[in-house]
Amino acid sequence: MAKNTLKKLGLKLTPQRLAILNLLEGNTKHPSAEDIYNKLKPQYPSLSLATVYNTLEVLVKAGEVHEIRIKAGKRCFDPNPIPHGHFLCRICESVFDLDIKPLEIQTPCSIKGYLLENYMIYFYGICPECQEGDNIKDR
Numbered sequence: 001m002a003k004n005t006l007k008k009l010g011l012k013l014t015p016q017r018l019a020i021l022n023l024l025e026g027n028t029k030h031p032s033a034e035d036i037y038n039k040l041k042p043q044y045p046s047l048s049l050a051t052v053y054n055t056l057e058v059l060v061k062a063g064e065v066h067e068i069r070i071k072a073g074k075r076c077f078d079p080n081p082i083p084h085g086h087f088l089c090r091i092c093e094s095v096f097d098l099d100i101k102p103l104e105i106q107t108p109c110s111i112k113g114y115l116l117e118n119y120m121i122y123f124y125g126i127c128p129e130c131q132e133g134d135n136i137k138d139r
């Protein structure tokens with residue numbers, strides 16, 4: 001991603017936008033816009049939440065970043081363009097990549113006349129870390 005991506009998308013290359021891209025690059029933690037904002041704000045005091053949202057919006061539209069809606073009311077972002085499963089831990093509320101392929105579908109493809117461009121698979125449960133000790137609350 002980084003610089004060429006911004007140029008390709010016609011976005012002005014600002015230090016803030018570059019920082020957003022750098023933070024997303026290779027990021028497997030699926031940050032929300034607020035997470036990104038809170039992380040970069042100390043380093044870029046002039047950064048606004050609107051800039052974070054705008055930049056993410058453009059990246060999502062361009063297909064550079066995927067929006068994940070595994071959490072109710074919270075949008076998370078993932079720079080990994082390859083379709084993969086996501087796992088939401090109901091205890092620590094972290095979103096993990098789950099590298100299994102329940103569907104062997106190459107995108108884009110056409111299925112029964114529908115042009116399928118991408119798909120999302122969400123799994124819910126308890127992550128390995130939260131299964132240790134007595135973290136497990138009643139089911």
Ligand SMILES: [Zn+2]
Binds near residue numbers: 091128129
């Ligand atoms: Zn957990």
Ligand SMILES: [Zn+2]
Binds near residue numbers: 030080097
């Ligand atoms: Zn992911």
